[in-house]
Amino acid sequence: MSGDKEIRVQLLNLLRGGSAHMDFNEVIANFPLKYINKKPPNVPYTFWHLLEHMRIAQRDILEFIRNPEHVSPDWPDEYWPQKDQRAGKVRWDKTIKGFRADLKSILNLVKNPETDFFAPIPHARNYNIFREILLVADHNSFHIGEFIILRQVVKTLPPDRW
DSSP states (O other): HHHHHHHHHHHHHHHHHHHTTTTHHHTTTTOGGGGOOOTTTOOSSSSHHHHHHHHHHHHHHHHEEEOTOOOOTTTGGGGGGOOTTTOOHHHHHHHHHHHHHHHHHHHHHHHTOOOTTEEEEEHHHHHHHHHHHHHHHHHHHHHHHHHHHHHHHTTTTTTTOO
């Protein structure tokens, strides 16, 4: 396998999760809706806030890569929902659907043999797509780990897990 193909395979595996990381779908599976607006002990945000933050950050990175006109949200205020914002089932599902759709777009970018990982991004010459893909994977894996730990804290894991 060529170096380019191997990089793509490894990035895809990293983004999808599995192996040493749990994947997004596994972590959110069977999450009880009555907990989406719950703040775990000593945490200033809810489970929905955390997923929405992941969606916002991932979308920002994706748009930074592909849209020269993109303006990133203000940090940190616009990367998180307002503290008093709540979600119902529709908003929860919309967050999950948006996260999955953007991740699929990122996966497609990685799969595309025309994607040059190491060329400077035309509108951000000090950055390249490889760096941004690693940032998505790093950020997602950090918060996926956080989400599962918080599920343990509030005892929302299915009985067959830990």
